[in-house]
Amino acid sequence: MSKVVLITGASRGIGRAEAEKFAREGYQVIANYHNSKERMEQFAQQMTEQGLSVIPMQADVSDEVQVKRMVEEILSQFGHIDVLICNAGIARQSLFTDFTADQWHNMMAVNLDSVFYCCKEALPSMIRRQKGSIITTSSIWGISGASCEVPYSASKAAVIGLTKALAKEVGPSGIRVNCIAPGVIDTEMNGNLTAEVMEELKEETPLCQIGTPQQVADCAFFLAEEGASFLTGQVISPNGGFLI
Ligand code: NAP
Numbered sequence: 382m383s384k385v386v387l388i389t390g391a392s393r394g395i396g397r398a399e400a401e402k403f404a405r406e407g408y409q410v411i412a413n414y415h416n417s418k419e420r421m422e423q424f425a426q427q428m429t430e431q432g433l434s435v436i437p438m439q440a441d442v443s444d445e446v447q448v449k450r451m452v453e454e455i456l457s458q459f460g461h462i463d464v465l466i467c468n469a470g471i472a473r474q475s476l477f478t479d480f481t482a483d484q485w486h487n488m489m490a491v492n493l494d495s496v497f498y499c500c501k502e503a504l505p506s507m508i509r510r511q512k513g514s515i516i517t518t519s520s521i522w523g524i525s526g527a528s529c530e531v532p533y534s535a536s537k538a539a540v541i542g543l544t545k546a547l548a549k550e551v552g553p554s555g556i557r558v559n560c561i562a563p564g565v566i567d568t569e570m571n572g573n574l575t576a577e578v579m580e581e582l583k584e585e586t587p588l589c590q591i592g593t594p595q596q597v598a599d600c601a602f603f604l605a606e607e608g609a610s611f612l613t614g615q616v617i618s619p620n621g622g623f624l625i
Contacts, residue, residue: 383409383434385459386605387452389442389499390469391435392417394568395518397424398594399466399601404433406602411455411462413438413469442469442495443487452502464605465503466516467496467540472570477531485532492536496543500558504551511555514605517544519562519616521624537562541616548614557613559604564620566592587622 390396391412428435440451507513523537548558
């Protein structure tokens with residue numbers, strides 16, 4: 382039987398690359414999305430045409446009820462989840478003093494509460510099976526902090542705290558919890574950055590490149606599999622040496 386992976390925010394960018402990677406490696410992929418229905422369905426269709434299995438599943442992961450419904454549906458259809466990748470996220474740049482409380486709460490809801498909800502719903506069946514791998518998604522800014530991205534940095538730093546604490550709690554149940562903290566990756570999340578800024582970021586990166594979603598997906602796959610069987614509570618940062 383195929384292993385089952387649930388990837389949140391898989392309609393584009395890093396999540397989509399993760400969905401493709403896991404599907405090509407033989408996983409049954411449940412690809413969560415929020416708004417991008419058409420794009421998600423086109424991608425799933427492309428995968429199906431190649432004999433791979435990606436099932437789109439709509440849910441706003443910042444909503445506890447919707448996450449509960451999504452996980453229940455997966456468990457009733459497939460019986461278990463082997464790997465959970467909490468990838469969905471949003472970013473917003475603004476002066477700290479210009480952020481509204483609503484924007485702050487929304488950032489926390491999508492980037493942090495969603496991780497709490499997804500882990501909480503997926504864990505009971507993982508604990509019953511005494512196995513599972515959870516991968517959360519932070520950012521280099523969650524490690525070092527970014528000017529004009531205080532709520533984002535705070536939410537991503539909290540994801541690291543959640544990862545480390547949860548890893549300690551569920552390690553004795555055979556479940557590993559690790560975090561990916563990517564550097565600058567070429568996705569729509571960075572679509573507002575000018576070509577000039579992207580060039581500068583490239584120059585500041587020792588490996589002289591902007592990361593690709595596929596490079597992050599490779600890290601996620603490594604963390605999910607047996608090669609990482611002694612890794613838990615760790616933060617792996619594919620960032621080309623930008624932050625060391
Ligand atoms: P992206 O291209 O903007 O894609 C974001 C994904 O998250 C989309 O699939 C979107 O779904 C989904 N999403 C947003 N809100 C959601 C919600 N409430 N419920 C369910 N899904 C939701 O972003 P990305 O660059 O691939 O980033 C993916 C993750 O990596 C994020 O957590 C981000 O913070 C992190 N990261 C990115 C970078 C970077 O440079 N790109 C660097 C470090 C960390 P819909 O399209 O369906 O709305």
